[in-house]
Amino acid sequence: xxxxxxxxxxxxxxxxxxxxxxxxxxxxxxxxxxxxxxxxxxxxxxxxxxxxxxxxxxxxxxxxxxxxxxxxxxxxxxxxxxxxxxxxxxxxxxxxxxxxxxxxxxxxxxxxxxxxxxxxxxxxxxxxxxxxxxxxxxxxxxxxxxxxxxxxxxxxxxxxxxxxxxxxxxxxxxxxxxxxxxxxxxxxxxxxxxxxxxxxxxxxxxxxxxxxxxxxxxxxxxxxxxxxxxxxxxxxxxxxxxxxxxxxxxxxxxxxxxxxxxxxxxxxxxxxxxxxxxxxxxxxxxxxxxxxxxxxxxxxxxxxxxxxxxxxxxxxxxxxxxxxxxxxxxxxxxxxxxxxxxxxxxxxxxxxxxxxxxxxxxxxxxxxxxxxxxxxxxxxxxxxxxxxxxxxxxx
Amino acid sequence: xxxxxxxxxxxxxxxxxxxxxxxxxxxxxxxxxxxxxxxxxxxxxxxxxxxxxxxxxxxxxxxxxxxxxxxxxxxxxxxxxxxxxxxxxxxxxxxxxxxxxxxxxxxxxxxxxxxxxxxxxxxxxxxxxxxxxxxxxxxxxxxxxxxxxxxxxxxxxxxxxxxxxxxxxxxxxxxxxxxxxxxxxxxxxxxxxxxxxxxxxxxxxxxxxxxxxxxxxxxxxxxxxxxxxxxxxxxxxxxxxxxxxxxxxxxxxxxxxxxxxxxxxxxxxxxxxxxxxxxxxxxxxxxxxxxxxxxxxxxxxxxxxxxxxxxxxxxxxxxxxxxxxxxxxxxxxxxxxxxxxxxxxxxxxxxxxxxxxxxxxxxxxxxxxxxxxxxxxxxxxxxxxxxxxxxxxxx
Numbered sequence: 001x002x003x004x005x006x007x008x009x010x011x012x013x014x015x016x017x018x019x020x021x022x023x024x025x026x027x028x029x030x031x032x033x034x035x036x037x038x039x040x041x042x043x044x045x046x047x048x049x050x051x052x053x054x055x056x057x058x059x060x061x062x063x064x065x066x067x068x069x070x071x072x073x074x075x076x077x078x079x080x081x082x083x084x085x086x087x088x089x090x091x092x093x094x095x096x097x098x099x100x101x102x103x104x105x106x107x108x109x110x111x112x113x114x115x116x117x118x119x120x121x122x123x124x125x126x127x128x129x130x131x132x133x134x135x136x137x138x139x140x141x142x143x144x145x146x147x148x149x150x151x152x153x154x155x156x157x158x159x160x161x162x163x164x165x166x167x168x169x170x171x172x173x174x175x176x177x178x179x180x181x182x183x184x185x186x187x188x189x190x191x192x193x194x195x196x197x198x199x200x201x202x203x204x205x206x207x208x209x210x211x212x213x214x215x216x217x218x219x220x221x222x223x224x225x226x227x228x229x230x231x232x233x234x235x236x237x238x239x240x241x242x243x244x245x246x247x248x249x250x251x252x253x254x255x256x257x258x259x260x261x262x263x264x265x266x267x268x269x270x271x272x273x274x275x276x277x278x279x280x281x282x283x284x285x286x287x288x289x290x291x292x293x294x295x296x297x298x299x300x301x302x303x304x305x306x307x308x309x310x311x312x313x314x315x316x317x318x319x320x321x322x323x324x325x326x327x328x329x330x331x332x333x334x335x336x337x338x339x340x341x342x343x344x345x346x347x348x349x350x351x352x353x354x355x356x357x358x359x360x361x362x363x364x365x366x367x368x369x370x371x372x373x374x375x376x377x378x379x380x381x382x383x384x385x386x387x388x389x390x391x392x393x394x395x
Numbered sequence: 396x397x398x399x400x401x402x403x404x405x406x407x408x409x410x411x412x413x414x415x416x417x418x419x420x421x422x423x424x425x426x427x428x429x430x431x432x433x434x435x436x437x438x439x440x441x442x443x444x445x446x447x448x449x450x451x452x453x454x455x456x457x458x459x460x461x462x463x464x465x466x467x468x469x470x471x472x473x474x475x476x477x478x479x480x481x482x483x484x485x486x487x488x489x490x491x492x493x494x495x496x497x498x499x500x501x502x503x504x505x506x507x508x509x510x511x512x513x514x515x516x517x518x519x520x521x522x523x524x525x526x527x528x529x530x531x532x533x534x535x536x537x538x539x540x541x542x543x544x545x546x547x548x549x550x551x552x553x554x555x556x557x558x559x560x561x562x563x564x565x566x567x568x569x570x571x572x573x574x575x576x577x578x579x580x581x582x583x584x585x586x587x588x589x590x591x592x593x594x595x596x597x598x599x600x601x602x603x604x605x606x607x608x609x610x611x612x613x614x615x616x617x618x619x620x621x622x623x624x625x626x627x628x629x630x631x632x633x634x635x636x637x638x639x640x641x642x643x644x645x646x647x648x649x650x651x652x653x654x655x656x657x658x659x660x661x662x663x664x665x666x667x668x669x670x671x672x673x674x675x676x677x678x679x680x681x682x683x684x685x686x687x688x689x690x691x692x693x694x695x696x697x698x699x700x701x702x703x704x705x706x707x708x709x710x711x712x713x714x715x716x717x718x719x720x721x722x723x724x725x726x727x728x729x730x731x732x733x734x735x736x737x738x739x740x741x742x743x744x745x746x747x748x749x750x751x752x753x754x755x756x757x758x759x760x761x762x763x764x765x766x767x768x769x770x771x772x773x774x775x776x777x778x779x780x781x782x783x784x785x786x787x788x789x790x
Contacts, residue, residue, distance in 0.1 A: 002516055003657070005513060062442045063447040064441055104499055118400060140510075243467050244457065
């Protein structure tokens with residue numbers, strides 16, 4: 001038996017382990033100091049009451065023979081797919097329910113979708129980016145090339161027709177940079193993809209943070225996208241489901257090539273390697289789309305958005321260049337005084353006792369940049385910002 | 396962009412669709428007749444009270460900031476892995492907690508595990524068998540060969556040293572045949588695998604149905620198995636979790652080859668393409684291992700086991716040859732009068748209004764055989780058995 005040798009080519013991702021390690025060492029050496037963590041992209045507010053109530057009801061259904069649910073549809077229950085369909089309708093995107101697949105999270109589907117593509121595709125990934133786009137493709141032995149996201153293009157690279165790509169990853173609002181494409185900019189990517197016969201894998205996990213007009217919440221807001229794009233989204237950041245696990249993937253029927261329908265291939269893949277999301281969790285997710293649920297998750301999102309604004313204001317005050325903060329829970333800042341990412345990490349840790357994430361961990365163009373997240377509590381965020389101001393003003 | 400052409404080589408699995416279609420047509424033509432379904436391998440009894448109570452408590456935890464859970468460990472929470480570890484200890488198998496990976500079900504892991512193996516492995520699959528072993532490998536372009544399971548070998552094929560295989564699937568108690576290997580027989584497979592340098596993918600989803608001494612509940616009961624086997628198990632049939640979705644995969648540290656550790660490769664795979672099972676569901680699953688939970692699931696299993704015994708007694712009375720029924724929820728019978736699988740399906744449907752599953756749908760050696768399941772209610776099973784007796788006695 002031969003193991004998959006491609007695993008040798010995946011960089012060991014020490015980023016968050018190294019961050020945790022340095023923070024732990026600091027805490028051990030300075031037990032009297034309170035370290036504030038704005039490093040991890042995980043939510044902290046509890047599930048909305050409407051979701052909790054729906055989860056309890058679904059648990060009760062599972063306790064009684066008459067309402068007990070065994071195997072559900074691979075692609076998700078109709079009640080949830082209809083809710084997602086309506087959600088898209090509100091942003092002006094018309095979908096059929098069978099173009100929507102419920103999953104246990106965007107990360108799973110973003111990795112597993114690669115099963116439906118041949119190995120000999122060239123994959124275009126922005127740099128810096130969420131590391132799993134690269135790792136999942138390297139694991140499968142695919143060629144990965146990069147689109148440079150830089151301060152000069154506002155970390156929003158646009159298509160280069162000299163580059164030949166088959167599979168294109170776009171994450172908007174972006175993790176880690178927080179930069180978000182406009183509908184117009186996405187239309188240019190759609191045009192490029194259609195001309196090249198490429199597919200766009202569009203990660204919309206942070207769409208609910210968008211508040212500015214003109215920015216895209218779905219790639220399908222760009223004309224022609226249904227012919228060339230698959231969209232991945234999640235309840236993780238929208239409704240605090242990081243530990244509750246539910247997401248969805250949209251594959252329009254119009255996405256066809258060479259006699260294959262992407263929608264049918266994915267259905268076949270899921271029917272063979274997946275057995276659906278827990279009934280209980282799907283009921284909880286469906287409650288997000290009720291009027292009550294929408295009002296409640298907006299309250300939670302408002303807390304994170306306010307945190308982001310507080311961090312962004314701090315950077316404005318310090319004259320530090322950044323992306324994100326307005327339509328994203330992430331603030332991606334240029335380290336002051338041309339410091340390296342890890343140098344700035346150590347400065348914030350040692351002098352302000354604030355933990356963030358070094359940009360260098362997200363790709364070569366991340367060097368010299370730094371990510372702060374808005375998912376902490378209001379108080380933690382306020383205190384962290386005061387400390388950062390104090391440290392950086394005195395330099 | 397090129398889609399994965401291997402999908403063209405996957406047989407469209409019309410089995411259950413065709414079964415449902417013929418049953419629906421019969422019902423439409425005979426609205427006065429009550430059709431009894433013993434075809435599908437899905438549970439019907441509700442979740443155990445201990446599980447329900449744990450699920451409710453976990454939902455309550457998610458409602459409060461102080462106990463809310465965000466991202467959990469990719470490999471599952473310690474509380475559940477410790478429960479699984481103890482469960483194995485009771486069957487005489489010592490595992491380390493970090494050899495256990497919690498998943499959303501055995502089916503997902505049985506498919507996804509292939510990511511850690513190279514494409515150029517030859518895969519040995521019993522025929523007949525659960526169709527996804529074949530389909531997942533064909534999807535990845537691997538060569539699949541078959542081990543013949545027949546009436547002559549009691550549907551328990553043994554190793555043939557002339558056959559060169561790299562990846563070997565064993566499902567025991569088997570789906571669809573209900574046949575179960577003894578520890579001694581598995582030891583022969585382990586010996587073969589070690590001699591060939593092969594890995595055994597052991598599907599133990601039905602282990603909780605084993606009641607006879609000497610039959611294996613885990614492949615690790617066979618000496619040397621930790622060096623060559625990965626075991627997949629699930630709460631689906633053990634605790635009625637088919638719609639609740641939780642399973643586990645065991646990868647011993649001793650399973651190494653060519654500088655690779657299977658355990659580490661799988662951890663890297665899961666960290667990249669998976670984000671863990673819902674906290675709520677893991678709490679429910681952990682309750683299965685409490686004294687209360689164990690007592691309650693045994694009551695449910697006793698109902699299904701009694702149903703299996705009732706069907707088996709019926710076959711004994713009719714002089715029909717079968718496997719399963721004793722250590723399995725499945726009864727795999729030889730169709731009387733040398734009927735074909737679908738011919739017997741039509742006979743039972745038309746004359747007894749009982750729906751089962753034609754064996755031909757599970758592989759070429761399934762032709763002439765038929766699967767009945769014990770997952771119906773006590774009353775349905777008793778009535779179905781009476782009807783089958785009446786029809787087959789009068790022939």
